Amino acid sequence: ERGNRDEEQVPGAKVIAQALKTQGVKYMFGVVGIPVTEIAFAAQELGIRYVGMRNEQAACYAASVVGYLTDRPGVCLVTSGPGLINALSGMANANMNCWPLLVIGGSCERSQETMGAFQELPQVETCRLYSKFSARPSSIQAIPSIIEKAVRSSMYGRPGACYVDMPADIVDLKVNVSSIKYVECCMPPPVSMAEGSAVCMAASVLRNAKQPLIIIGKGAAYARAEEAVRKLVEQCKLPFLPTPMGKGVIPDNHPNCVGAARSRALQLADVIVLFGARLNWILHFGLPPRFRPDVKFIQVDICAEELGNNVRPAVTLLGDINAVTKQELASKNSLPMNYFTVFYHVQEQLPKDCFVVSEGANTMDIGRTVLQNYLPRHRLDAGTFGTMGVGLGFAIAAAVVAKDRNPGQRVICVEGDSAFGFSGLEVETICRYNLPIVLLVVNNNGIYQGFNADTWKEMLKFGDATFVAPPLSLLPNAHYEQVMTAFGGKGYFVQTPEELQKCLSQSLADTTKPSLINIMIEPQATRKPQEFHWLTRSNI
Numbered sequence: 228e229r230g231n232r233d234e235e236q237v238p239g240a241k242v243i244a245q246a247l248k249t250q251g252v253k254y255m256f257g258v259v260g261i262p263v264t265e266i267a268f269a270a271q272e273l274g275i276r277y278v279g280m281r282n283e284q285a286a287c288y289a290a291s292v293v294g295y296l297t298d299r300p301g302v303c304l305v306t307s308g309p310g311l312i313n314a315l316s317g318m319a320n321a322n323m324n325c326w327p328l329l330v331i332g333g334s335c336e337r338s339q340e341t342m343g344a345f346q347e348l349p350q351v352e353t354c355r356l357y358s359k360f361s362a363r364p365s366s367i368q369a370i371p372s373i374i375e376k377a378v379r380s381s382m383y384g385r386p387g388a389c390y391v392d393m394p395a396d397i398v399d400l401k402v403n404v405s406s407i408k409y410v411e412c413c414m415p416p417p418v419s420m421a422e423g424s425a426v427c428m429a430a431s432v433l434r435n436a437k438q439p440l441i442i443i444g445k446g447a448a449y450a451r452a453e454e455a456v457r458k459l460v461e462q463c464k465l466p467f468l469p470t471p472m473g474k475g476v477i478p479d480n481h482p483n484c485v486g487a488a489r490s491r492a493l494q495l496a497d498v499i500v501l502f503g504a505r506l507n508w509i510l511h512f513g514l515p516p517r518f519r520p521d522v523k524f525i526q527v528d529i530c531a532e533e534l535g536n537n538v539r540p541a542v543t544l545l546g547d548i549n550a551v552t553k554q555e556l557a558s559k560n561s562l563p564m565n566y567f568t569v570f571y572h573v574q575e576q577l578p579k580d581c582f583v584v585s586e587g588a589n590t591m592d593i594g595r596t597v598l599q600n601y602l603p604r605h606r607l608d609a610g611t612f613g614t615m616g617v618g619l620g621f622a623i624a625a626a627v628v629a630k631d632r633n634p635g636q637r638v639i640c641v642e643g644d645s646a647f648g649f650s651g652l653e654v655e656t657i658c659r660y661n662l663p664i665v666l667l668v669v670n671n672n673g674i675y676q677g678f679n680a681d682t683w684k685e686m687l688k689f690g691d692a693t694f695v696a697p698p699l700s701l702l703p704n705a706h707y708e709q710v711m712t713a714f715g716g717k718g719y720f721v722q723t724p725e726e727l728q729k730c731l732s733q734s735l736a737d738t739t740k741p742s743l744i745n746i747m748i749e750p751q752a753t754r755k756p757q758e759f760h761w762l763t764r765s766n767i
């Protein structure tokens with residue numbers, strides 16, 4: 228290969244340092260020696276702070292704390308064999324703490340491997356047990372991408388330790404500058420949020436708690452969730468208990484802190500929310516006698532594999548603590564119910580083989596994401612043309628066909644209150660033929676959104692309804708279930724998840740009669756509260 232003989236050469240050590248710098252690394256702790264000394268020099272030259280320590284163990288502990296305190300992993304630089312062995316303590320500790328860390332170890336020349344080289348050790352294998360990623364670049368050109376992957380892996384998902392092995396021959400090799408391509412700095416970890424239905428479920432479990440307790444772990448500290456968690460504690464007036472390193476996420480002297488009565492708080496709680504704390508020995512595995520045998524755990528963690536360890540949680544919220552806490556805050560006032568609460572409870576009871584007929588705006592759109600279909604041709608909705616008023620006709624046909632083909636198969640018709648209005652009187656047809664359809668009217672007093680009764684009344688003080696009522700609103704608290712009872716079917720008016728659960732299971736159990744459940748939800752659900760801005764126009 229004829230290279231450009233005049234081109235500038237760069238040694239592996241400089242490539243390593245530049246790759247670290249490019250990935251946002253700012254701190255390096257280590258003990259120099261063959262073959263990593265040049266890496267320390269090169270890093271320092273590029274403006275990475277280098278702290279020379281006296282033992283790799285302490286160096287690695289130091290580097291791991293940088294990852295906890297800042298938004299990038301610190302680097303621990305160690306020599307081959309015994310140097311790396313000393314660093315294992317720090318790697319193990321960081322990995323167990325779920326702290327990001329990057330260890331870079333020099334190793335013997337590849338050509339001497341298995342020959343009894345100086346300080347030879349199978350380092351990549353050795354580190355595997357104490358890290359989430361352990362690898363060696365195949366060439367000097369592979370250094371930037373492997374460093375990027377190690378830095379990224381240390382921070383993404385559950386944070387932890389990563390190891391990159393640097394054989395002496397790669398550190399020392401010189402290549403043309405132009406043969407190295409640096410990989411752009413990896414992006415901050417993507418923020419994941421919990422499933423909407425699980426968030427509603429958690430809010431409902433928490434709302435029904437008699438002795439709730441929030442446990443704040445070092446995961447919450449790492450997630451920088453202090454503001455969101457404090458808001459949740461204060462707005463919901465919840466007592467909290469920090470774990471040892473969860474201390475300070477909310478100040479210890481906060482009036483809701485029950486740290487002084489730790490044992491009692493753990494023992495009496497009937498619902499416990501875990502924000503980034505594992506149910507390991509520190510928390511007595513979540514088991515009696517330190518906890519009530521019937522305690523309900525709501526687990527918030529970024530690591531799916533952690534959910535369900537040692538206990539069977541009541542609700543699991545997989546996601547970033549900061550984001551999940553904000554989700555929880557948003558759904559805090561979930562009476563009146565919102566769409567997610569409603570569909571969560573409906574989905575729980577739907578027979579797998581049922582027809583799901585649906586129409587409406589939010590009702591259909593949000594319902595589609597939560598309500599599951601398991602069979603082809605069993606979902607019928609507003610379709611290509613976005614037609615409102617198709618629902619009851621579709622449901623009637625499905626019920627008539629099901630009667631012939633598969634008696635006992637249910638038809639569930641999920642309607643928005645506005646959509647229901649387009650063909651509501653087909654309920655008479657349903658009753659005339661006694662089709663055991665379950666009609667759900669998700670009622671928000673309007674088209675897209677409506678008003679509650681009090682607001683409606685206040686509004687009418689400003690003038691005649693034709694002048695002041697927004698064209699979107701329908702009559703608040705309309706008792707659509709009476710359309711069903713008018714013709715002899717069963718009608719229910721429900722306002723809480725508990726009522727919904729009960730009425731739905733009754734309706735599904737009764738295969739002899741149609742029923743209509745009128746489900747009141749927050750009139751402004753999915754929307755921000757509005758000002759009376761239309762009242763400022765010339766119509767009043």
Ligand code: ADP
Nearest residue numbers: 444445446450470503504505528529530547548
């Ligand atoms: P403690 O020792 O304070 O009880 P642990 O180390 O047992 O805390 O638990 C911390 C938990 O936090 C780990 O299970 C980890 O997966 C989780 N975690 C770390 N970062 C985040 C984050 N950003 N969002 C959610 N969970 C996180």
Ligand code: MG
Nearest residue numbers: 643644645673
């Ligand atoms: Mg509506």
